[in-house]
Amino acid sequence: MTAGTAPCTVGLAELLDYLFDAIPSERAEALEDHFFGCAACADRIASLERLRAAVAGAARRAEVAANVNAAFLERVARDGLTLREYRIRASESVPCTAGPEDLVVVRLAADYGEVEEFEVDAELHDLERETVTPLPARDVVVDRALDEVILVFPGELVRSYPRSRWILRLRGAGVGGRFEIGPFVMDHTP
Amino acid sequence: MSIARRVSSTVAPALADADLALRIAAAGDHPARDEEAELCRRYGRRLVAFGRRRLGSEDAGRDLAQEALVVTIERLRAGRVREPERIGAFILGVARTLAGRRRARDARLAPIDAADRDLVASSVASPDPIARTRVRGCLEELAEKQRAVVLLTFYAEQSSGDIAASLGLSSENVRVIRHRGVARLRDCLGLKGAAA
Numbered sequence: 001m002t003a004g005t006a007p008c009t010v011g012l013a014e015l016l017d018y019l020f021d022a023i024p025s026e027r028a029e030a031l032e033d034h035f036f037g038c039a040a041c042a043d044r045i046a047s048l049e050r051l052r053a054a055v056a057g058a059a060r061r062a063e064v065a066a067n068v069n070a071a072f073l074e075r076v077a078r079d080g081l082t083l084r085e086y087r088i089r090a091s092e093s094v095p096c097t098a099g100p101e102d103l104v105v106v107r108l109a110a111d112y113g114e115v116e117e118f119e120v121d122a123e124l125h126d127l128e129r130e131t132v133t134p135l136p137a138r139d140v141v142v143d144r145a146l147d148e149v150i151l152v153f154p155g156e157l158v159r160s161y162p163r164s165r166w167i168l169r170l171r172g173a174g175v176g177g178r179f180e181i182g183p184f185v186m187d188h189t190p
Numbered sequence: 191m192s193i194a195r196r197v198s199s200t201v202a203p204a205l206a207d208a209d210l211a212l213r214i215a216a217a218g219d220h221p222a223r224d225e226e227a228e229l230c231r232r233y234g235r236r237l238v239a240f241g242r243r244r245l246g247s248e249d250a251g252r253d254l255a256q257e258a259l260v261v262t263i264e265r266l267r268a269g270r271v272r273e274p275e276r277i278g279a280f281i282l283g284v285a286r287t288l289a290g291r292r293r294a295r296d297a298r299l300a301p302i303d304a305a306d307r308d309l310v311a312s313s314v315a316s317p318d319p320i321a322r323t324r325v326r327g328c329l330e331e332l333a334e335k336q337r338a339v340v341l342l343t344f345y346a347e348q349s350s351g352d353i354a355a356s357l358g359l360s361s362e363n364v365r366v367i368r369h370r371g372v373a374r375l376r377d378c379l380g381l382k383g384a385a386a
Contacts, residue, residue: 020368037278046317047376048372049317057322064326067335069357074346
């Protein structure tokens, strides 16, 4: 970008801290002093801005399936997305469907206590072809304020599935050893 | 502020910032448009990032970046930048002053000449988009926790502390997950530049 600049001493992790965290003002100002004289940092900031815009755009268009928290749902609601929410407790089943532009929100509610590591064993039972497809998800997070595992799916993706039954079981490990919660069942009609 | 047109620069990228500043200052009443456009291009995204961090929103960051660039160009043209060879420090000083005024609610924008608005607008506009299918594909390749933290950072605009409190993790753990997730995403999308 520019000629004759000093070698860059700021790593990606520190740059992310500056851009997205409340770091002490003295540290922030020292980093700014560096950024405004460092061509390498300028390139990296521009690249991260591009990445941020791309990821935010994908989320805003309901194109991403993910495990999120309540802050994410608040943001998509502010952005005007149509949320189709299903809150399910263990051993319950709910009917579900989706519009093409919906964001389908599945909220698995339980008493998660001190459990630290989760995985979701999901099975998609195709009721037309009579097949079962496993859809496992590892290292899942829990919204601790709500005591919910929140999963979001693009409506377009959900609509592409046939008439089916989704069976989800949460497995985890914590102080009391390993455990299983579920099943959470969704009866899907396209 | 609207984006009237894209302003492109024909100035060699190897030219140092200081040389750009000196050329702009030397041009006097006949603005060195190419050099001005190149200087704006180099500092635009840094200023938007600075402004967003200081003022809390992308729009406020862009407004601040535009105003800082216009002030800088005007001062250079008028020969009112004492050390053009330290133009980066000058631009940062202008941005800090403007951010301080905005935070003090003295947020009135100075009127900006239409030609100058065109000059700076493209340098602070949304970055060039990345193909949607590539973004989706690379997000799908992340581990669940990495994808969650990247989305909460880039889209829900949550700090590592907010995410940690919400998910029952430590801030340090969230920072590590964020770093790894972003690095993996950059790698997948081919955005990994000179420095990682």
